Amino acid sequence: MSSKTLVYILKRMLLAILTVWIVITVTFFVMRAVPGGPFMGEKAITPAAQAALEAKYGMDKPLFEQYTTYLSDIVTRFDFGPSLKNRGRDVIDVISDGFKTSIPLGLSAASIALVTGVILGAVAALRRNKFIDKVIMVITTAFVSMPSFIMGSLLLIVFAVKFPILPANGAAEGGLILPIITLALYPMAYITRLTRSSMLDVLGQDYIRTARAKGVSPAKVIFKHALKNSLIPVATYFGPMLAYIVTGSLVVEQIFAVPGIGRAFVSSITDRDYPMIMGTTIVLAALIVIMNLVSDILYKVIDPRITLE
């Protein structure tokens, strides 16, 4: 790795930290400006109880002091504080519990999407305008245009109600199969189409014709020359795909009752569970920032002509 690249990566890491800090600051103050509070309910609690809770969680202090305390707790002790809603639990516990489900869910969806998408895309490109290409294109068009909550509900009705072969709740054994498929279909279809068009583009290039003309075996032409270069656009899609899986996960976890980080994130906002909102936001922001960085580095690995600076 050249020193230029190293400097670039270092710069990007600093930028990542800065981004996360901005996210923390903005979220902290915006969240506190939103009406409502963590101790509100259909039935109002007594003023004494309200005061006791605010004192207990340090919410009686000036807002800026709460902000600095929060930042220093994270930096010095990696302490995200207690959840205000799930009394007695720490934010970090809730988040790590959520990740135990969300990481396998997201990774499986991403890998299925990547592998199947690239294979289908390549097949479609190589069999251009043949029957199989048309079938793949029709199906992927459908998947790309269908939002995940519709896809999820559809899969639920078919595989959990009409033909009950898979469970409908994420907690049951095998409960992650349907959510993984739901989550994978859109990026898979997208990658298929991406691979197909870029492969077609590459297959028309002069150097492919040259390779074929000089007698390189068809398999070598496809895997070494064509596929390699047609994967560049797919690599650029890596970052957006991750963002999709993280946000798509919010919907999918709801539909399938999957105990993941997405549900924790959404409910923390409706509950005004301030430390929980901060914790999940920070973690998700950091995840996206890091994965975008990885995506950029991957980009260079696939296409050495690209310089990172």
Added chain:
Amino acid sequence: MKLRKLLAVVLACTFVLSMAACGGNDNATDPTAAAPVQSLAVCLASEPDTLDPALNASVDGATMVAHLFSALAKWSQDDNGNLVIVPECAEELTEGVENEDGTITYTYTLREGLKWSDGQPLTAADFVFSWNRAAAPATAADYCYMFDVIKGYKEVEAEADGAQLAVTALDERTLEVTLYNKVNYWNELLAFPVYMPVREDVVANEAWATDPSTYVCNGPYTITAWEHDSVITLTKNENYFDAASVTMPEIKCYLSDDANNMLTNFKNGSWLLIDDVPTAEIPALKTEYPEEFVVAGQLGTYFVCWNVNETLLPADSALTGAEKEAAQAEIRNALGLLLDRNYIVEAISQAGEMPASTFVGSGLTDADGTEYIQNAGPSDEFTGYFDVNAVEENFTAAVEVLKKYYTFDEATGMFTNAPSLTYIYNTNDAHQAIGEYIQGAFASIGFTLNLENQEWNTFLNTRNNGDFSVARHGWVADYNDPITFLDMWITSSGNNDAQLGKGAHAEFKGYSIDLTPFGYDVVVENGTWAETYDVIISYVKSCGDVETRYALMHYAEDLLMSTGCINPVYYYTDIYMLNSSVKGFYSNPLGYKYFMYTTVE
């Protein structure tokens, strides 16, 4: 080549990862297979905020807590299927003895050999500790006020030094408690979760109620596994004194807040009880599952709440002060008359609700044991009541009243200078549908009602601060006594969203009450809200005579209804779905479900 290697590695990794992630899931159990009778799978709601009986404030949490803890009394089903309060930890629910100062002392003997789930003995001192803990402001329990009937609560609430409730352990098995005065619903309080015992050394660990390993209880079940946001497993507690009667060895409480997901799992037989269904599915479910779709009574009322301080009269109205408020009360009541409650429950909400014309909900009992709402209604002294079935008469009457204050165009049948109002509700299809209906009813006579939905927490805040003109509201009782509905409208109440006695309304002197028929030497002519309503409620709270007390509560409700700030819509029902293979199940009017005596056929 480098790339091929990389690609191969990436491919290999992704396959391995996807296999690993799906691994173990491949042999998914067939959800259609009959559930083993050793375990009952149910879904009440999402992860409960807490399973600490003192801190819990939700109905689903209360259901679980009712399986995990036993208090002095509990809800049970008698041989005729009626719900009754029976002794639990106490050998019997004794009558109180009246003291010279009017306070009442109860003495309870605990059953012999009561144990905690870890085997340690449970003593009267545990109750003393638990009640004081739950009542203390520092604990910040939502339901701390449930102890306000026990002598000493006022000092505890004020955080006076060393203040304690008047509850003492005379010996290991004898508990003595003194109440300020006679309380009709005392036995019901004894069965309420906040009155359940917890052990001092257990709760010293703040996280005790979040982990099965630290969760020590004394009820029919213990928590043996808790996958957060996923499932809580309750297993029969062999140290429970009545373990022999518990027929269901294990209950799995799945945690989901998505009604569609719940329904899917109910339909495919995975879950045998679900406590929520999608509103849109109700009509279909009623015909598809006539036996399994259950509509149970609930002690609650859905109503339209007006902000008393909102000006409704036209800008050119000459009315001011007391006359203005009297006119506005009349207007609010008239607008409330435009609604056809029967249509709302039959065509919109569709969950078997009962149309409401009074504020205190159905299912509450009166002094003589009859239903309270049967005796509520038209009063000679106050206005505000109506007949829910006289839809057309109500409508005509409403228009006649409104004609006094607004310009009516006979040709179009519309009022031309009516104010434009905004109705707020929390985001929910059912609330929206009712809002749209009210909007249509108002529009039919020229009143503009804009609809504004707000996210739940924002909505609570807006409504509580009085930043609204008209709002959706609902209230569900904590125990079977009308005071749980009525004391929310006293001036100082944190739930007084109508802003009665607050802001400009604090100065309004237009309420007259005469308490002499109830034996109190109180007559107020043109008093403020605080001088009238608050006074009646304070007498209700200190009244020892059952009949007088109930008469006072009816009187308070009459006064409340005359303000027009409350337009009752319907009395709530509790809907749930119960698989017909489950026998021995019951639920109480507060919506708690009981699974311990169930069997699955």
